[in-house]
Amino acid sequence: MSDNLKRAAAERAAQLVTDGMRLGLGTGSTAAHFVAAIGERVRGGLKVVGVPTSEATREQAHREGIPLATLDETPELDLTVDGADELDDDLRLVKGGGGALLREKIVASASRRMVVIADGSKRVAKLGKFPLPIEVVPFGLTATERAISKLLESLSMTGELRLRRAADGAPYVTDGGHFILDAHLGRIDKPNVLASTLNNIPGVVEHGLFLGLATGAILATGEGLVELGQL
Numbered sequence: 001m002s003d004n005l006k007r008a009a010a011e012r013a014a015q016l017v018t019d020g021m022r023l024g025l026g027t028g029s030t031a032a033h034f035v036a037a038i039g040e041r042v043r044g045g046l047k048v049v050g051v052p053t054s055e056a057t058r059e060q061a062h063r064e065g066i067p068l069a070t071l072d073e074t075p076e077l078d079l080t081v082d083g084a085d086e087l088d089d090d091l092r093l094v095k096g097g098g099g100a101l102l103r104e105k106i107v108a109s110a111s112r113r114m115v116v117i118a119d120g121s122k123r124v125a126k127l128g129k130f131p132l133p134i135e136v137v138p139f140g141l142t143a144t145e146r147a148i149s150k151l152l153e154s155l156s157m158t159g160e161l162r163l164r165r166a167a168d169g170a171p172y173v174t175d176g177g178h179f180i181l182d183a184h185l186g187r188i189d190k191p192n193v194l195a196s197t198l199n200n201i202p203g204v205v206e207h208g209l210f211l212g213l214a215t216g217a218i219l220a221t222g223e224g225l226v227e228l229g230q231l
């Protein structure tokens with residue numbers, strides 16, 4: 001999928017930003033184009049403050065010269081712009097392919113609007129082809145994994161849980177110091193049930209189902225931009 005499409009979606013999202021906005025800055029290759037576009041506008045005089053959703057985004061935004069704040073300093077945001085691994089027509093998302101789902105969800109939840117930017121290939125009729133990231137605390141990993149497997153079984157869902165690993169083979173560690181189990185489910189028929197029951201398992205910190213958070217989406221396709229929801 002083309003980097004130009006990601007950039008096109010990001011640049012359209014950058015047009016939504018006006019002086020004085022408090023922005024949530026997403027994570028991933030598409031969000032990085034948005035951060036770059038905002039950086040350019042900041043250098044041209046735009047006044048905004050950004051709350052990054054990962055250390056990687058914090059570093060990029062800092063290099064771009066975007067004034068940054070923590071969510072504690074700026075607990076209410078006007079707009080968050082972030083990528084997604086999958087989204088459906090009800091603006092339900094799977095996120096966390098880049099490992100930043102926890103901060104991404106906290107930031108999106110603190111934001112009045114969340115606009116997803118993606119190339120058109122991320123739009124799906126049903127969520128679940130992309131493995132669902134589940135962030136877990138390292139303590140009791142095997143017990144947590146078993147509890148998740150039991151839950152999936154009880155929901156008649158089949159699929160393998162795989163511990164995400166870094167390039168050196170060690171478990172991938174998130175910015176929050178947690179591990180990620182990627183649930184290869186194939187399809188998620190009842191995202192709301194799965195989301196709420198996963199959150200009840202001790203040891204599960206968060207999962208990549210973003211339901212009722214995105215207010216709009218900009219999808220870049222070979223034929224042009226497609227906009228969903230309210231931008």
Ligand SMILES: O=C(CO)[C@H](O)[C@H](O)COP(=O)(O)O
Pocket residue numbers: 026027028029030031082083084085094095096097098099100101104
């Ligand atoms: O959820 C994410 C990071 O945790 C990303 O937004 C998601 O993985 C999409 O990334 P990309 O824009 O590189 O395809």
